[in-house]
Amino acid sequence: WTGAGNSLRMARLREHLPDLRARTLTRRAVPVESATPLSEALRRANEAGARALVVVDGQGNPKGVVREAAIVGVPEHRRPWVAVSGLAQDLTDGMKVPAELAGEALLDRLKATPATEYLVVEETGEIYGVLSTADVERAFVKAMARPGA
Incomplete structure (x- = not known):
């Protein structure tokens, strides 16, 4: 029975992996310079309907x-005096994910460079948004739990 159950899980995984797409899972982001106070950065993000912040030069x-x-850890009354640079994770090449990445290739990329958030970029290098590992995990679990697969 265990072998049959594993086979079914693997079949479900193969069926739903292509549904995991960087572009559709990405949070909209606003660019902010490093000295920007957190309160101002969050105001800009809220105004733009964005859920992520990217520090730019x-x-x-x-x-x-x-x-x-890191944002959650800053009390609201301190946010005007905290620069976003102190809350940012420096980007490495592995943290830049092409917007077109999907399925197993996406999961392999995330596994190769573990992080909580990744910068998603267009082919041109333009910022598309931020991909949260938590969002990918939620989508993966949801896809695996779908009936009929």
Whole structure:
């Protein structure tokens, strides 16, 4: 029975893996310079309907992704005095994910460079948004739990 159960799980996994797409799981992000106070960055994100912050240099090049867990850890009354740079994780090449990545290739990319958030970029290098590992995990679990697969 165990072998049959594993076979069914693997079949379900193969069927639903292509549904995991970086582009559809990505959170909209706003670019902010490193000295921007957290309160101002969050105001801009809220105004733009974004759920993520990307730290950029003066030329707009991405330098880091502000960690969601770090934002939550800053009391609201302190946010005007906390620069986003202190809450950001510096970007490595492995943390830049092409927007077109999907399925097993996406999971392999995330496994190769473990992080809580990734910068999602277009082929042109333009910022598309931020991919949260938690969002990918939720989508994966949801896909695996779908009946009829």
